[in-house]
Amino acid sequence: MTFTDRTKDPRALRHWYGDIEADYVYTSGVAGERFFRELRDHGRLLGTRCGECGKRWIPPKLFCEDCFREVSEFVDLPATGRVAAACAVRVDIERNPLPQAVVWGLVRFKGFEGGLVHRLLIAPERGRAGLVVRPVLRDAASRTGAITDLEGFAP
Amino acid sequence: MTIFRRRLQETGKELSFEAARMALDQAGMEIGDINAVVHGTAPDAFDGVHMKGEYLLDGSGGARKPYMRVYTGGGTGVFSAIAGYWHVASGLADVALVVNEEKMSSCQPHPQSVFAHIWDPILDRPLKPNLVWIFAMEMNRYMTVNKIPYEDIARVAVKNKRNAAGHPCAQLADPDITLDDVMNSELMAWPVRRLDISPPSDGAAAVVLASEDIVRKRKLRDQAAWIKGVGWCIDSTMWTDRDLVFPEYVARAAKMAYRQAKIGNPRREIDFAEPYDPFDYKELHHLEGLGLAERGKAGLMTREGVTERDGDLPVCPSGGLLGVGNPIAATLGIKIGELYWQLTGQAGKRQIPNEVRTGVCQAWGDLMQYGSVVVMGT
Amino acid sequence: MTARVDRWPGVELGPKDIEGRVVTSVRYRPAAKFAWSAGEAMSRFLAELQRGRLIARQCNTCRRILFPPRMFCEECYRPTDAWVYVRDTGTIETYSVSYLDTDARRITEPIFVGVVSIDGASPRMGIMHYFGEVTKEEIRIGMPVQAKWRPAEDRVGSVLDIEYFRPVREGGR
Numbered sequence A: 001m002t003f004t005d006r007t008k009d010p011r012a013l014r015h016w017y018g019d020i021e022a023d024y025v026y027t028s029g030v031a032g033e034r035f036f037r038e039l040r041d042h043g044r045l046l047g048t049r050c051g052e053c054g055k056r057w058i059p060p061k062l063f064c065e066d067c068f069r070e071v072s073e074f075v076d077l078p079a080t081g082r083v084a085a086a087c088a089v090r091v092d093i094e095r096n097p098l099p100q101a102v103v104w105g106l107v108r109f110k111g112f113e114g115g116l117v118h119r120l121l122i123a124p125e126r127g128r129a130g131l132v133v134r135p136v137l138r139d140a141a142s143r144t145g146a147i148t149d150l151e152g153f154a155p
Numbered sequence B: 001m002t003i004f005r006r007r008l009q010e011t012g013k014e015l016s017f018e019a020a021r022m023a024l025d026q027a028g029m030e031i032g033d034i035n036a037v038v039h040g041t042a043p044d045a046f047d048g049v050h051m052k053g054e055y056l057l058d059g060s061g062g063a064r065k066p067y068m069r070v071y072t073g074g075g076t077g078v079f080s081a082i083a084g085y086w087h088v089a090s091g092l093a094d095v096a097l098v099v100n101e102e103k104m105s106s107c108q109p110h111p112q113s114v115f116a117h118i119w120d121p122i123l124d125r126p127l128k129p130n131l132v133w134i135f136a137m138e139m140n141r142y143m144t145v146n147k148i149p150y151e152d153i154a155r156v157a158v159k160n161k162r163n164a165a166g167h168p169c170a171q172l173a174d175p176d177i178t179l180d181d182v183m184n185s186e187l188m189a190w191p192v193r194r195l196d197i198s199p200p201s202d203g204a205a206a207v208v209l210a211s212e213d214i215v216r217k218r219k220l221r222d223q224a225a226w227i228k229g230v231g232w233c234i235d236s237t238m239w240t241d242r243d244l245v246f247p248e249y250v251a252r253a254a255k256m257a258y259r260q261a262k263i264g265n266p267r268r269e270i271d272f273a274e275p276y277d278p279f280d281y282k283e284l285h286h287l288e289g290l291g292l293a294e295r296g297k298a299g300l301m302t303r304e305g306v307t308e309r310d311g312d313l314p315v316c317p318s319g320g321l322l323g324v325g326n327p328i329a330a331t332l333g334i335k336i337g338e339l340y341w342q343l344t345g346q347a348g349k350r351q352i353p354n355e356v357r358t359g360v361c362q363a364w365g366d367l368m369q370y371g372s373v374v375v376m377g378t
Numbered sequence C: 001m002t003a004r005v006d007r008w009p010g011v012e013l014g015p016k017d018i019e020g021r022v023v024t025s026v027r028y029r030p031a032a033k034f035a036w037s038a039g040e041a042m043s044r045f046l047a048e049l050q051r052g053r054l055i056a057r058q059c060n061t062c063r064r065i066l067f068p069p070r071m072f073c074e075e076c077y078r079p080t081d082a083w084v085y086v087r088d089t090g091t092i093e094t095y096s097v098s099y100l101d102t103d104a105r106r107i108t109e110p111i112f113v114g115v116v117s118i119d120g121a122s123p124r125m126g127i128m129h130y131f132g133e134v135t136k137e138e139i140r141i142g143m144p145v146q147a148k149w150r151p152a153e154d155r156v157g158s159v160l161d162i163e164y165f166r167p168v169r170e171g172g173r
């Protein structure tokens, strides 16, 4: 059984236009606050270390997701990381072509679980797994305590 | 259960972790003892993270486990425990962890803004509704048809905010609040005044559900309360076609839970209740739906003191959403949590003086159409 | 529970922590745009509104006149059977006098809003709308009201083609 009346003229079928408006402020949280302050004020990247299993986490977490224990020890990241995956983006979020391809990658750090997704400051053809990279910071005056305080990663 | 506050620094994941860790500590368990995790949380738009269930799962202890997020609007506060119960009652899990979280403070300038998007985009949204409107409309119809004086409704807010004075997590406890304070608070949308409403909050709560076998083997009987019956029901989405005087969906959910719990006369067999009270009139409305008050008579019961902590039927001894706060799904800690603490004699300053053996809790949500009910006993 | 809450009280933040950037934060405003299909029932409903009429659907099984119209009856769970015009008069089922706007901001001129059940539809079947030409003292549940339509040339096929519902006064209707 289906609808007993159906519109035969498709032009009579209407649409209603609208948007879903919303506005957010996300605070960094307890572990995040420490991470972003260090990044902003001292240009340092920190992870956390679980006292139970010894696993190190980046980005830092207040808890170890394996042991489900609270974590309070912060540790420095190594000076360099390694690209685990990369892609070259050639269109913007609305699918308009970009004047220049932007390379994005997942950067992992030796001895740490997780990683950071960020821009790779390289030509698209160089974007490949295994590349050793170091963080590039914005100058201190323009840092705000957000992930964008990193320009990205460069070889 | 974490503290409830207008804005907490902890992220949603961090709040989930704190609540879940507390529940595990109390049960003497570790995450490895948990077979399945159920996460309850309200619309994604509050936290401002799409697919919130996936986002919060590491904080909820769900990583690499059978995990699901459930969502039934405000009804999630009790419904997630029902979903947790299925896991254990079906035998699929021996122990399930239920974690509910809400971080409403991310949303600016007020969580009300995103409530605009729960309405029908063609019929309702062009009128730019505020969520308080529908509750004001429901309250008006309930009090006008039943001829309930506003004082009797405001008394609920006084009782609950006073009850919350003994709650370590409370956001809005006030041992000295008076009826005049409530009745003279600012008018928001007549007949609703500021103190008739529970505030938006950040917070989380968690509960461990275990099979009888596990409770016996781990010698947890002394600190366990039992789920005796569960029920849930939703009414039509066409809310402008419904009579708003009586919450039929709560009555049906309660009937389902009472049948399972073998409760024939709820008013006689239930010792205390934690109905959902985001607005003071809702406590009355829900008491009637739960069959604990005659239709239109819950206000009178309140005036006569029956629902006070030392009354014949204590209602919201926790302090409810009105007193403790309203981080939507995290009200699990006020509803299921309070039943647990009262039934096991761990409610401290909030402990009901009379012995309690059976309690009922209920949550309510979506477009004032959803009821979830759990009966618990010793 | 209480033991850990005492040890871990949580960190409460106030507006100054955010506005004064005492804590780090990021701001985000999504731009989600939609074109919702009005579908069979609502397309016709909107077209009729533009013509200054209200329309409902009838279910021949339960005999109800469903308003707002829909192509299926949720009680009988079968397709509805016919289009039926209903009147632009009705009864106030409930209402509120709101001092809050959409974003919960305080306003001084209150909005009168409520549910109107529509004459000609089954009992209690209605829509949410505004009320006008009425005072706080006069408005009541059970009050007969009538749609105040916008001029034909201003209508676009929207519930706002009705400006508001107003009381039916003597000599009206």
Ligand SMILES: [Zn+2]
Residues within 6 Å of the ligand: A050, A051, A052, A053, A054, A055, A064, A065, A066, A067, A068, A069
């Ligand atoms: Zn660990």
Ligand SMILES: [Zn+2]
Residues within 6 Å of the ligand: C059, C060, C061, C062, C063, C064, C073, C074, C075, C076, C077
């Ligand atoms: Zn029918």
